Amino acid sequence: MHAKIEQAARLGQERLAEGRAVAGWIGGSLTAGLGNDRSDVDLFLVVDGQLPPVEQVVRDGVRIDVECRGPGYVDALLTALRNVPVNREQGLDDVPSLGRLDDAARLLYALPVDERGAAFIEGAREAVDDLRKCRILRSCSIISSKAEDVQGSIEASDWRQALEVSGRLLLEALEAYTAGCGFTYVGHKWSMRKLSQTADHSALLSRIDALLYSPSPARWEELVVSRVRLAQELLVAALCLGWEAPEAASWGAMLANHHAAEPTPGGAITTDIQWVPIRYGEDVLFEGLDKTHHVQLSVPGLLLWGLCAALGTEGAVQAFPFLGKRFLPEPPSADELRSYIESMADRGLLTD
Structure with missing residues (x-):
């Protein structure tokens, strides 16, 4: 002791x-x-x-x-x-x-x-399972508010505010991810320490290092969008893989298996940065800038959406069976997954 x-x-x-x-x-x-x-x-x-x-x-x-x-x-x-x-x-x-x-x-x-x-x-x-879920949901609420601030600062071309708020947004998403890995201790002060104790964290850590600690004001808008998309990934891992059990680190293993330290080409469709997912039981609700408009998905649908952020369309199709088998005993075919991705694009969840 x-x-x-x-x-x-x-x-x-x-x-x-x-x-x-x-x-x-x-x-x-x-x-x-x-x-x-x-x-x-x-x-x-x-x-x-x-x-x-x-x-x-x-x-x-x-x-x-x-x-x-x-x-x-x-x-x-x-x-x-x-x-x-x-x-x-x-x-x-x-x-x-x-x-x-x-x-x-x-x-x-x-x-x-x-x-x-x-x-x-x-x-x-x-009560550890309830604590983990509450911590993830509290992060979703915080990130939803910060996502509005990010959009507003981009529209106002206020790069200082955009970089500051998007950095906080990414750190809060990391809190959700590490909670989904079983580390519910609260505080951004410990975010990197907690991440370093999760399995298969190297790919995520290298991306976070690049996005948080090597910012270039000259490319601020690209940097801000990349931060938000990585935050969306981390939320998906927490809400899908870290919800019923603290297994969000399976996302890191997926990235390692697919050699995706950065999103891979193979599809122009990726996530629209306005959307923040929130889980209610077995359903997922997306809230965007228009608070009167919501989009609902299943948990497997949310997983596929997050994979599009990480890997692009074709990468998501290839990776879904690796993680989706815990939700669907018989994973959809590649054509079915592509069709579902197109439907998410039609609903505004994905963008070119």
């Missing part, structure tokens, strides 16, 4: 022995396997009565952030995770906020201070 975690555990046990808390757990980047020797550690305590403010305790050079929660907070938090919408009418309003998802993820990766704290952690682990 890391020395910082041991210090936090001792402090928590002291607070429990003094009657200043009734349960506790230790969370943060260290317990999530993401931190380093310079990371601080978070001690969460359940207390009766009025909640004290966040406290910073320094012991032997170790900074411990002490946060308190009320007795019913964890139960309410885990109950909120069950608000995964199964139809469009439910919407996303009841999906927990990023702040609550952060608390839930910290609890999921926590180490207990006492038996009651251990029970809370076990409750979070039992």
Whole structure:
């Protein structure tokens, strides 16, 4: 056990022995396997009565952030995770906020201070599938808003805003992807660390590096469009492959198998950047700039749409059987896939 975690555990046990808390757990980047020797550690305590403010305790050079929660907070938090919408009418309003998802993820990766704290952690682990889905959906909501800002900045030829917002949009899509791989810890600060711990991440990492860290204002519009299309890919991987199980990294394996560090030629049709998919149960709803116009697809249809973004038309036709077999026992023929791609183009989801 890391020395910082041991210090936090001792402090928590002291607070429990003094009657200043009734349960506790230790969370943060260290317990999530993401931190380093310079990371601080978070001690969460359940207390009766009025909640004290966040406290910073320094012991032997170790900074411990002490946060308190009320007795019913964890139960309410885990109950909120069950608000995964199964139809469009439910919407996303009841999906927990990023702040609550952060608390839930910290609890999921926590180490207990006492038996009651251990029970809370076990409750979070039992809710891990709902937590993953809620995290993906919250990203969809954030990205939908940012996609509007990207379109507006492109139309206004405001390249600074377009680059700034599209960068944030791509990082949020990466949060959805890594959640779909099983890493629900919240925060762009850890996005690259989380990605590096997923299987077959090299192709995605090289593309993200090129799009985020080597921008050229001279080709800003091309760069922004490429960022959004990669974000669409990452959302598709999360919504299709990381939904029922944390297997979104299968997308990275597909890219490796098809040697697609960049989208391959073989079809001029690709995704229209205005569209952001949101999953409601077994259906997927696309929202575009016109909020009165929506397009609905099945989950396999969404997968094919995302493959068009990654590989172009013919690449998508070739790759679909590799990933689509988990949804369709008998994958469609190549001609059937091409016909479906044409129908998506007719509905405005794909563009030349």
